Amino acid sequence: MRVLHLSWEFPPRIIGGIASHVFDLSRALARRGMEVHVVTCNFPGAAEYENIEGVNVHRFEAYSGGDSFYSWALRMQKNMERKACDLINSIKGVDIIHAHDWLSGVAGVGLKHLYRKPLIATIHSTEYGRRTGIHNDLQRSIHEVEGWLCWEAWRIITCSYYMRDHVSWCFRTPNNKLCVVPNGVDVTKFYFNFDYWGVRRNFAHDSQKIVLYVGRLVQEKGLDVLIKALPMVLSRGLPAKMVVVGEGSQKQEFQQLAGGLGLGDRVFFAGHVDDWTLRALYRIADVTVVPSRFEPFGIVALEAMVAHCPLIVAASGGLNEIVDHEGTGLKVPINSPEALAWAIVRVITDKGLRDWMVHNAYQKCLWNYNWDKIAEWTGGIYDAVLYERSTSPWKPA
Amino acid sequence: MNILILTWEYPPKRLGNVSDHVATLAHELVKANHEVEVIVIDDWHSGFEDVYGVHVHRISNPVKTHPMASVLTYAMTAATQMEVEASKVIYFYRQHQKSIDVIHSHEWLTVPPAISLKHAFNIPFIITFHSIEGHRCHDNFGPTSMAIREIEDMGIWESTRVIANTEWLKNEILSYYGGGHSAKIDGVWPIGKRWVDKIVSAYKKAAGSE
Numbered sequence: 001m002r003v004l005h006l007s008w009e010f011p012p013r014i015i016g017g018i019a020s021h022v023f024d025l026s027r028a029l030a031r032r033g034m035e036v037h038v039v040t041c042n043f044p045g046a047a048e049y050e051n052i053e054g055v056n057v058h059r060f061e062a063y064s065g066g067d068s069f070y071s072w073a074l075r076m077q078k079n080m081e082r083k084a085c086d087l088i089n090s091i092k093g094v095d096i097i098h099a100h101d102w103l104s105g106v107a108g109v110g111l112k113h114l115y116r117k118p119l120i121a122t123i124h125s126t127e128y129g130r131r132t133g134i135h136n137d138l139q140r141s142i143h144e145v146e147g148w149l150c151w152e153a154w155r156i157i158t159c160s161y162y163m164r165d166h167v168s169w170c171f172r173t174p175n176n177k178l179c180v181v182p183n184g185v186d187v188t189k190f191y192f193n194f195d196y197w198g199v200r201r202n203f204a205h206d207s208q209k210i211v212l213y214v215g216r217l218v219q220e221k222g223l224d225v226l227i228k229a230l231p232m233v234l235s236r237g238l239p240a241k242m243v244v245v246g247e248g249s250q251k252q253e254f255q256q257l258a259g260g261l262g263l264g265d266r267v268f269f270a271g272h273v274d275d276w277t278l279r280a281l282y283r284i285a286d287v288t289v290v291p292s293r294f295e296p297f298g299i300v301a302l303e304a305m306v307a308h309c310p311l312i313v314a315a316s317g318g319l320n321e322i323v324d325h326e327g328t329g330l331k332v333p334i335n336s337p338e339a340l341a342w343a344i345v346r347v348i349t350d351k352g353l354r355d356w357m358v359h360n361a362y363q364k365c366l367w368n369y370n371w372d373k374i375a376e377w378t379g380g381i382y383d384a385v386l387y388e389r390s391t392s393p394w395k396p397a
Numbered sequence: 398m399n400i401l402i403l404t405w406e407y408p409p410k411r412l413g414n415v416s417d418h419v420a421t422l423a424h425e426l427v428k429a430n431h432e433v434e435v436i437v438i439d440d441w442h443s444g445f446e447d448v449y450g451v452h453v454h455r456i457s458n459p460v461k462t463h464p465m466a467s468v469l470t471y472a473m474t475a476a477t478q479m480e481v482e483a484s485k486v487i488y489f490y491r492q493h494q495k496s497i498d499v500i501h502s503h504e505w506l507t508v509p510p511a512i513s514l515k516h517a518f519n520i521p522f523i524i525t526f527h528s529i530e531g532h533r534c535h536d537n538f539g540p541t542s543m544a545i546r547e548i549e550d551m552g553i554w555e556s557t558r559v560i561a562n563t564e565w566l567k568n569e570i571l572s573y574y575g576g577g578h579s580a581k582i583d584g585v586w587p588i589g590k591r592w593v594d595k596i597v598s599a600y601k602k603a604a605g606s607e
Binding site for chain 2 (some may be wrong): 050063066067068070071074075077078081082086088089095106109110111114115121136137138141144145148151226396
């Protein structure tokens with residue numbers, strides 16, 4: 001089976017989460033014996049063609065400039081399409097075209113009809129979800145492009161049941177076109193030798209319990225709820241120290257909130273940290289908290305689970321599906337500092353519960369969120385689509 | 398010959414001169430026993446129509462909202478929908494053991510679909526310029542205008558032949574986009590009997606049958 005993935009980002013070009021998703025998925029598909037091609041934007045220093053662990057990566061000249069990101073994205077996709085046409089002609093056809101989000105979806109729609117091959121789309125996130133609604137013409141335009149992609153796609157893959165229902169509602173997509181394949185996490189990246197206390201002392205005093213937050217500093221991620229929970233934890237006499245990893249447009253508001261509650265020395269805004277430090281942080285933290293209000297999937301939860309870090313999440317979006325309450329982590333209602341404080345105290349003081357949840361969470365990652373499993377499920381979708389394609393009246397001449 | 402024409406206006410949609418120019422050309426070609434398929438972006442009259450032998454496929458843009466009424470994003474989304482319709486026409490021809498010999502694109506708005514179709518199906522395309530951005534923009538060198546220039550440049554680069562509506566425009570194109578293209582560009586005055594003969598001759602040159 002020959003599969004063409006379209007993605008606007010692929011390592012070393014990393015802008016959002018799609019790059020690492022396509023990187024892991026395409027390699028796992030190649031391990032299953034598929035011939036995988038990825039067409040993606042060029043990047044300074046990256047080769048025009050390279051083979052990465054069996055994945056054929058083809059890079060094309062993407063523009064810079066244009067009058068907006070949106071118009072750039074559309075013109076870039078015309079170049080993506082042209083590159084893909086030349087590629088498909090030179091390898092004598094593909095079986096499946098797989099586009100990721102609207103940033104490669106328009107090219108996918110064109111290629112589907114030019115070659116009459118089934119188009120599969122992974123919807124990682126929607127404009128509606130990212131902006132909590134559609135508020136201006138730019139957002140509406142992107143929303144319509146996403147809807148167009150969902151209309152044209154043979155199958156739509158979402159990463160959680162929550163996102164499946166969201167896409168179904170957002171674009172009036174019939175449920176029989178939608179399927180769910182979760183995101184994955186690479187276990188091997190999290191286990192390496194490092195100086196435990198050396199890293200830990202960069203973030204907290206030895207006697208303090210580290211409460212870790214990882215995510216963009218924006219309203220939808222709910223950091224304010226976590227900050228408001230912290231005084232209640234401290235009032236129980238627990239020496240908690242919050243480490244906040246990430247940047248965002250509302251950083252200052254969160255810093256002011258923490259300062260106003262007298263938590264200046266209890267909340268450490270670490271900004272962006274490198275991948276190695278982040279993984280080490282998951283392993284030294286006493287608890288990871290994901291208080292999101294909107295979350296298509298919640299990759300942070302997986303990273304904590306695979307690193308044996310106890311996990312507390314707000315019951316929103318994909319997090320709801322990843323975490324089983326008192327099984328693989330604790331689940332609390334969204335927007336509730338009281339519940340969050342209760343959960344933090346419980347996790348830190350109850351070693352038996354902690355060990356039980358951490359063990360289960362790690363097993364769940366190995367079982368459910370491993371890329372080879374995900375490639376197997378994705379391959380199953382490809383097989384089903386190819387069968388439907390072979391029996392459909394939509395034939396090339 | 399079997400000709401696929403891409404245009405952004407065709408009667409009854411009239412925003413400029415291109416509409417009636419293309420319609421006249423299409424009807425003259427049909428009179429001269431060519432098969433003509435016209436694909437036009439027309440949000441209000443979408444559908445298929447056989448106009449005295451000219452097969453007109455009117456399509457609408459699936460993306461209706463465009464921030465700041467941007468012509469660029471409109472053109473790019475419409476381009477993909479034109480490819481979709483053109484692909485259907487090309488596969489329909491194949492089913493009837495026929496093929497499209499040449500794609501004729503008009504103005505920069507139909508350059509992106511023409512390029513994709515050329516690369517996917519290996520069909521040569523020729524492009525007619527009725528005017529160029531350098532003349533239309535009144536010394537505006539903003540990002541939108543520059544993008545349109547780049548698309549015009551790409552169209553000239555990728556096309557097999559270029560037709561300018563006058564000798565003057567031909568020389569202007571050469572001075573804007575490089576004299577290296579002089580071998581493949583014709584100035585064709587779009588009036589009279591010889592007009593269509595010259596266009597057909599350009600088609601034949603592009604398709605390699607002359």
